[in-house]
Amino acid sequence: MKSVIQKAKRVIIKVGSTLVTNDGKGLDHAAIAKWAEQIAHLRTLGKEVVLVSSGAIAEGMQRLGFEKRPTGVHELQACAAVGQMGLVQIYETSFRVHGIRTAQVLLTHADLADRERYLNARSTLFTLLQLGVVPIINENDTVVTDEIKFGDNDTLGALVANLIEADALIILTDQRGLYSADPRKDPNATLIQNAKAGDTALEAMAGGSGSNIGRGGMLTKVLAAKRAASSGAHTVIAWGREENVLSRLAAGEIIGSQLLAQTGHLTARKQWMADHLHTAGRVALDPGATRKVSEEGKSLLPIGVAAIEGEFGRGEVITLTDENGREIARGLTNYSSDEARRIMRHQSAEIESILGYVGEEELIHRDNMVLL
Numbered sequence: 001m002k003s004v005i006q007k008a009k010r011v012i013i014k015v016g017s018t019l020v021t022n023d024g025k026g027l028d029h030a031a032i033a034k035w036a037e038q039i040a041h042l043r044t045l046g047k048e049v050v051l052v053s054s055g056a057i058a059e060g061m062q063r064l065g066f067e068k069r070p071t072g073v074h075e076l077q078a079c080a081a082v083g084q085m086g087l088v089q090i091y092e093t094s095f096r097v098h099g100i101r102t103a104q105v106l107l108t109h110a111d112l113a114d115r116e117r118y119l120n121a122r123s124t125l126f127t128l129l130q131l132g133v134v135p136i137i138n139e140n141d142t143v144v145t146d147e148i149k150f151g152d153n154d155t156l157g158a159l160v161a162n163l164i165e166a167d168a169l170i171i172l173t174d175q176r177g178l179y180s181a182d183p184r185k186d187p188n189a190t191l192i193q194n195a196k197a198g199d200t201a202l203e204a205m206a207g208g209s210g211s212n213i214g215r216g217g218m219l220t221k222v223l224a225a226k227r228a229a230s231s232g233a234h235t236v237i238a239w240g241r242e243e244n245v246l247s248r249l250a251a252g253e254i255i256g257s258q259l260l261a262q263t264g265h266l267t268a269r270k271q272w273m274a275d276h277l278h279t280a281g282r283v284a285l286d287p288g289a290t291r292k293v294s295e296e297g298k299s300l301l302p303i304g305v306a307a308i309e310g311e312f313g314r315g316e317v318i319t320l321t322d323e324n325g326r327e328i329a330r331g332l333t334n335y336s337s338d339e340a341r342r343i344m345r346h347q348s349a350e351i352e353s354i355l356g357y358v359g360e361e362e363l364i365h366r367d368n369m370v371l372l
Helices: 029-044 056-064 073-096 109-113 115-130 152-161 200-205 218-229 245-250 266-276 287-294 338-343 350-356
Strands: 010-015 048-053 103-108 134-139 168-173 192-195 233-237 259-260 283-286 305-309 318-320 327-332 369-371
Touching: 010 029, 010 115, 010 152, 029 048, 029 073, 029 245, 048 073, 048 115, 048 152, 056 073, 073 103, 073 115, 073 134, 103 115, 109 115, 109 200, 115 134, 152 168, 152 218, 152 266, 168 200, 168 218, 168 245, 200 218, 218 233, 218 259, 266 327, 266 369, 283 287, 287 327, 287 369, 338 350
Parallel strands: 010 048, 010 168, 048 134, 103 134, 168 233, 192 259, 283 318
Antiparallel strands: 233 259, 283 305, 318 327, 327 369
């Protein structure tokens, strides 16, 4: 079996904080130069590359003299602001050696949750790739708060893969891949070379936290692979210090763990709905509606709604759950939360008599719904 990177045309490469900053000692110029050289090689093979790089906060901590990651929001934002300067400078310098232009793109969840900003970000990235530029993406930690964070750049990498319909996501980390158990505790742990992205067994294997420099752990990488797979992107988790790791993956060598997507690309609109980390509200379905939506692919009618949480307007993205609270789908609602509460548990034929008008027969049409 060959590495999925060999045939991938559009690749997202995510590099973790511990690699970029040499375990928090400061930006690792030599390592970044090697990745730039390998990315230049990938481009000669006809591949489009987007780089998602952590390291701004870690670099800022080092520059400002913090020995431990600050807990205050404003201190973290200050570290990000200072560190981002150094991060961009070293990437620009490293890629310039190979005649490659780079662009800094800072994103927040709000950028991807808003439909217009989502499309703008998508168009900008496509344009940069067409112009032969390598986008360097990071979360905009200088303005974001914990309530609206992506949480880690593994998730951001997966969302970017979905945003531009990438073929593959490479997550370079300080571990050699996903093991069947924690290799630091279990000498019999084995490296998982090939698996299906989204397999729940992988989440159990990936338990544990990351380093004190970054925020991610192996679990976030497994979950990122699951998210990327929803748009048809495969994921490779590999040790970032492996010699020529990117070039060897592009040559077809299997390195680390390869988590394969089982579905093709979703449409851009449905992927946008699926990528919402925070939705406007939640609608609980009764067992009958759950079956019709999740198994039969039917639209959601008001009569199938058992409960409604949150306040939302017409056209916003809301989450659909089963009777146990498990998320089964997301979709664009045809009615506001106030209207939905008035028509829930009623037949569609009764909507006009209850509201005084009828917009649509469905609370959410199947064409505006994506299953999770």
